[in-house]
Amino acid sequence: MSIKIIKMPHLGESVTEASIALWLVSEGDKIDKYDPVAEAVSDKVTTEIPSNYSGIVKEFLIDLDTDVEIGTPMLSIETDDAEEAGESEQPFGAESPSAIEKKEEMTDHINKEIDEAAEKKPIERDTKASIQQSVSAESEPMADKKARYSPAVVRIAQERDIDLKQVEGSGKHGRITRKDVLNFDVKSQTAANGDLHKGSLQVQKEMIEREMSKKTETPSEQAASYTTVGDEVVPADRIRKAIARKMVQSTSEIPHAWLMVEADVSNIVKLRNKTKDRFKELEGITLSYFPFFVKAVVQALKKHPIINASWDNGNIVFHKDINISVAVATEEHLFVPVIQHTDHYSLSGLSREIDRLASLARDGKLGNQDTQGGTMTLNNTGSFGSVQSMGIINHPQAAILQVESITKRFVPTEDGGFKAADMINLCLSIDHRMIDGLQAGRFLNDVKENLQKFSDESDLY
Structure with a gap:
């Protein structure tokens, strides 16, 4: 038997943190490889995480609804060595074994050079030892605080049930190398080390909790100064925090300009x-x-590619694909799924795709592929009665169009009279770093003309 760790996988571009919204298994459950074990929430997406191993669920290493960094250990699995031999060692979203091997070899090489440099420079030796001791104390739970083990050594020791204190090091100053661990006879260990993994996992869990406590969450403290007796302070959930960060990023980085037709x-x-x-x-x-x-x-974007572009550190990126993000509101949140290659759809196709994405958003089942790559956003603010609004641009896009309510109005005719017409306001917010009023005005007028070109005989298919 051996213990395997499932880590928080990579859940999308620019995603650095996520949380577990729901465990789909319980401690002690027997699971097969690829069985879903948890639902992870990443910004605006909820994703099922599969197991990379068959075995018994040993322990949950993180709490529900707690933000952790990508790559954080979240679950331990006790596996059968015989079954494990035929399974891939590469976790979901992890680097390939060859890449890990190269990194480990490089780590050993760097550690060796550090030792040699320390011998040549006695004055710096104390500083180096202090740094190594600090790193060891925080990141190597299996090690004695005076020992110095590379991440590769620790990983192999954990996988093979090896107590590093019993391994004879062949490196400089008795340092334990990867070869020392690989050549160590596991059977020679005493029975007292049978609970090593359990202890290691407990220490690992404590490390995670300690790291989480370092991330000081101040909203409650800040809110206290704005509350009075009887007020209720409710912590924002993971999705609301993500929306808040996105809005602050957009308003602080993008100089917004606004116009309407x-x-x-x-x-x-x-x-x-x-x-x-x-x-x-x-x-x-x-x-x-x-x-x-x-x-x-979409038709107007083909004539005005600057609207379908992004600002990137002093460069303007013109996107070859037109991927329209559509805002979908629920009772609690706002989601912005993406219609990939929007220009490939007919009216009926757009209707089906919008309905599909809206259903996924309301059911909390949007996947990463449904939210990535948007190049401009449309928001149907008219659906809840708005007649004029200014949207906040969906960073890093350059524009967002608010489609307002259709209202009956009297409009002038060419013969000097008036007629009742179905009118709508189109409100456009633009990134003024790259789009000027002239470009935005021309784009909006083309959208207007495209809308007015439809007739009651237009084909939906």
Whole structure:
């Protein structure tokens, strides 16, 4: 038997932390390789994490709803050595064995050079020893505090049930090398070391808890100065914190500019009223107005690629793909899934894809592939009655378009009279570092013209 560790996997680009929202197994459960063991929440995505091993669930190493860094040990599995021999040693989201091997060899080489340098420079030896002792005390739970073990040595010792205090080191000053551990006879250890893994895991868990305590969470302390007796202070959940960070990043890094145009969408209203019943019968979903706006924006983006670009440290990145992010609101949060290659869809295809993404968002089942790569955002603020708003740009994008409510208004006609029309406001926020008012105005006017080109005979397919 041996103990294997499942770590918090990489859950998406720019994701550095995540938390466990739900354990799908209990301690003591027997599981097979690839069985889901937990639901992890990363910013705006909930993802099931599979096991890399078959065995018995030994211990949960982190608490629910606690943010931890990617790569943090989260679960221990007791495996059968016979079964383990045929299984991959590479964890979900981890580096390849060859890459790890190279890093370990490099670590040993660096440690050797450090020793040699210390011999040549006696004055610096005390400083070096102090640093090594500090690192050992924090990151090597199996080691005596006076010993110095490389991460490779510790990892192999943990995997092979080896007590490093019983290993004779062949390196300089008695340092234990990888070869020493690999050549060590496990059977020669005393029975007293049978509980080594259990102790190691306990220390590892304590280390994680200690690290988490270093991440001082100040919202409650800060909130105290703004509260009075009887107020309720509720900690924000993982998703709300992610949204907050994103909004602060956008408003602090992006100089926003805003403009608005109004468009006559009477023809779209007629087309939808004419086709919605048949569409519902054929597709099983409701035909909304939103796909028409997405289509009009995509057509305009092809003429104005600067709107489909991003600012990157003094460079402007023009994206070859048009991937529209669509805002989806739930009772508690706002999600922004992405329609990949939006320009490849017909109106009916857009309707189906928007419905699919909205359903996943409301059910909390969006995957990483559903939220990555957006190049511009559309927000259907009109769905809750808004007639004018200023959106915050979805960093690192360059623009967000707020589609407001359709309202009946009297508009002038060419013969000097008036007529009732279905009108809508289109509100655009832009990154003023790269987009000027002239470019934004031309883009908005093209969106307006594209909307007004629809007729009650336009094809949905």
